[in-house]
Amino acid sequence: MSVFDLTPLVLLLPLLGFLIIGSLRVFNAHEHTEAIGWIGCGSIALAFICAAISFATLINSLTQAHDTTIWNWVVSGNLSINFGLRLDALSAVMLLVITGVGFLIHVYSVGYMHGDPGYWRYFSFLNFFIFAMVLLVSADNFLFLLIGWALVGLASYLLIGFWYQRPTAVAAAKKAFVVNVIGDFGLMLAIFLLYNRFGTLSYGGILFTDPGATTAAPQAFGVNDPMLIAITLLLFLACAAKSAQLPLHVWLPDAMEGPTPVSALIHAATMVTAGVYLVARASNLFQYAPVSLWVVAAIGGATAIFAASIALVQNDIKRILAYSTISQLGYMFMAEGAGNYSAGIFHLTTHAYFKALLFMCAGAVIHTLGGEQDIRKMGGLRQRLPWTYWTFIIGGLAIAGIVPFAGFWSKDAILGTLLARATAAGGSPWYLALYAVGLGTAILTGFYIFRLIFVVFHGAYRGGEPAPQPEGQVDVQARQRRRGNPLARVHEAPWIMLAPMVVLAGLSTVGGLYGTPWFDTLGSFLTGVLGNGFNVATFALQGAALWISFGVGLLAALLGIGVAWFMYVRRAPSLRPMGNIVYQLLLHKYWIDEIYDWVIVKPIVGMGRLANRFVEDGALDGGSRRLAWLVGKTSVGFRTVQSGYVRNYALVFLVGAILIILYYVARP
């Protein structure tokens, strides 16, 4: 069976949706919210169907990859760049996640954004994002990857700053954009080096040459070639910025200023995983640069535990989830750094389900409370929001890693890989350290997510005050209702929001079954395109070790959940900020933002001020002002010559003529 490749349609449909919805404003038809909802969701639904068809035919065919060249974009000397799309195992999986989760979030948004004056703008941006993300994962060369990479950054910027009347949202959008540009810069440099080394930018030429061929890259450079290390490290710089890894994680928590479905789609399920995708995509390069792999694993591990520790004490429901996202991305990079790329991608997919689900649940809570995001002002919502509560529990169990939910399998694949690398012959104790970090993070994950659930849904309702910072459209009625009887009229979200949550809850429950150690469908599907055929089986634990790894992972999660239960259900929750230094450190996110402010932002702004004062005002503006003044002063003298009288000029002519004649006469 041959591949029925519909990738161009997957790319085109969201673009069409974006163009149609975007142009509605021109025709003054942007008030037709129902039509906008249908177009926005419909285009993604069709794209999902196309992606599913491509995926199904690819999985049933013997073809490794299917390339579609749409046109030849640049031909210059021996540089030739095609606008081409590549359908292989990796991009097919990514396409399914993007369009599938994307579709659910579009549907959810129909309910969530209902009544927002920027409804049409929201859906056009959201469709544009899907287009950019599809371009990113389905491009068949690094240049179009970069274009998609930059466009998703733009979409993220637009959607973080969607409520542009809020100064905090604008500042967050700017921050996200600036930090992402650091990564874009790294990606661009990596592309220059790639071209310099390989003379081409297509994946086919760089990544997928026949392993047997000796002339082919990257085998030709051998292991730990300095250039290869530079390329991979620059690629990882891009990944770290996009996927919010240390030390470039600072933009993601602030990005929560955007609408909650945007946080679910862009800042949890898809865009931030682009870095994980890129490392997997370039795995054949990373495989030849073990030093870079170490950096990936170390940064991933550090980020995982660092972000999880911050998530322990945050009080903003979305920020907890944001730090949790950073932490989970760290897990994925740990897996990739340990060489098990398919585990990274596996965790990417399961994370897309449960994190999108958690964000949706958080959105439903925020929605019904009229924009309240502070968990200290929630509580006892369990009875009023049963659907949200139970889906939230499923998401929480999945992310904590409780069997048999999706997160258990993927997290265990990662932890198992680390353990296998540590215990295998020639294994390094560093992997053991990373395994410990992973386990520690698992404990923290169980704790922070169930702290969130217990504080929001259990106990007594602590709200009542009107929200100081309503999210989006202020639901005035909801506020008035709450003044009378705080919980009485808190109601479940509309079905259009609940339905996607239920679907994702289902996926979070069973979505891990395609990656279990016994039926690793995903892993074997991806083997061909990842790590140049390095055998995934070497990472698999056998026999008793497998069960020990399962048991330890499960224990870690249960320990975290148990402590959370003890602290927030058994005892009356104490939500007052504590004075001790560790708590303050975590509450203030290790003061990273403040440090960056002092070390980077302030000096740059100061330099700008100095430059403004001395270079701009002093040299450039001042110089030109002085020059103009000089010209003016000089001209005052000269302009008296211009009397305007014809006869004066004639006299000057005459005198001149006489002088010339005298010169020639007097010349010897």
Next chain:
Amino acid sequence: MPPDQPTGYLIVSAVLFTIGVVGVLVRRNPLIMFMSIELMLNAVNLSFMTFAHYLDSVDGWIFVFLVLTVAAAEVVVGLAIIVSIFRARRNIDIDELDSMKG
């Protein structure tokens, strides 16, 4: 027969030229100034012809024709300008036209 020496012609030419120069410088009526300019041109023509004759060369004649042509064109343009200035300002005193004063 012309005399053996060109002195007389050249003196006449110089006198005419000087009259022209002084006319341009001292008169305020542009028509008179124009006539003075013509006078200068023709003074030059006269000396051209003189030298052409005494040096036995046609170059001088050719220059004379050129100068005549240019003078005719110049008069056309100049008179048109004077007429339109007069129409616009009802006055053609040359010293009143100082709008180009810097």
